[in-house]
Amino acid sequence: xxxxxxxxxxxxxxxxxxxxxxxxxxxxxxxxxxxxxxxxxxxxxxxxxxxxxxxxxxxxxxxxxxxxxxxxxxxxxxxxxxxxxxxxxxxxxxxxxxxxxxxxxxxxxxxxxxxxxxxxxxxxxxxxxxxxxxxxxxx
Amino acid sequence: xxxxxxxxxxxxxxxxxxxxxxxxxxxxxxxxxxxxxxxxxxxxxxxxxxxxxxxxxxxxxxxxxxxxxxxxxxxxxxxxxxxxxxxxxxxxxxxxxxxxxxxxxxxxxx
Numbered sequence: 469x470x471x472x473x474x475x476x477x478x479x480x481x482x483x484x485x486x487x488x489x490x491x492x493x494x495x496x497x498x499x500x501x502x503x504x505x506x507x508x509x510x511x512x513x514x515x516x517x518x519x520x521x522x523x524x525x526x527x528x529x530x531x532x533x534x535x536x537x538x539x540x541x542x543x544x545x546x547x548x549x550x551x552x553x554x555x556x557x558x559x560x561x562x563x564x565x566x567x568x569x570x571x572x573x574x575x576x577x578x579x580x581x582x583x584x585x586x587x588x589x590x591x592x593x594x595x596x597x598x599x600x601x602x603x604x605x606x607x
Numbered sequence: 608x609x610x611x612x613x614x615x616x617x618x619x620x621x622x623x624x625x626x627x628x629x630x631x632x633x634x635x636x637x638x639x640x641x642x643x644x645x646x647x648x649x650x651x652x653x654x655x656x657x658x659x660x661x662x663x664x665x666x667x668x669x670x671x672x673x674x675x676x677x678x679x680x681x682x683x684x685x686x687x688x689x690x691x692x693x694x695x696x697x698x699x700x701x702x703x704x705x706x707x708x709x710x711x712x713x714x715x716x717x
Contacts, residue, residue: 474715509626551626590633597713598608605716
């Protein structure tokens with residue numbers, strides 16, 4: 469069966485964050501497919517890499533655990549960009565690079581999130597619901 | 608595809624209501640048939656006099672979300688009446704909520 473998980477709970481709540489992680493581990497062990505894990509609401513804290521001041525580095529333990537699972541099973545882990553920016557988890561930064569012809573080129577980069585997570589919009593949540601047999605919310 | 612969003616908690620954080628409803632609004636934009644059910648403390652988001660920013664509730668009609676339901680038992684527990692809410696919502700008893708849930712393809716809790 470194909471599952472998607474929506475994680476709304478902050479990793480500061482140990483029980484609330486362990487439950488979806490164990491659920492994901494178990495369903496993969498049992499041979500089910502995990503189509504997408506979507507981090508929304510306070511769940512976006514999970515992906516913080518600890519480089520920004522607005523959150524503590526100790527929270528990243530949860531994110532690393534998810535990142536390892538994603539690496540092992542090639543999971544698609546999406547973080548709601550609006551929720552992440554609003555909570556100061558991620559930050560958009562304009563980087564100016566001198567181009568070969570001497571003119572400045574601007575490029576926007578988002579920093580603050582761990583490798584293995586990608587920032588995207590709520591369209592990915594709708595896509596997950598449409599393409600999964602079961603969508604489970606954890607909050 | 609039929610989607611039901613259940614809002615059954617209330618937080619001081621104003622982003623909770625907005626983010627819950629944003630999920631519904633986006634789903635409606637993508638053509639899903641979206642319904643909303645307020646239960647438990649979530650019914651307090653519908654209170655006529657509140658400090659909560661209810662703009663996102665008023666946006667629901669713009670996005671064509673008209674199937675809005677509320678647990679009648681929760682309303683009375685919080686001294687609210689269906690005729691005096693911030694937006695129009697149909698009160699449902701336990702049996703009607705059961706029927707609503709079984710008619711959905713996906714249910715999201717917020």
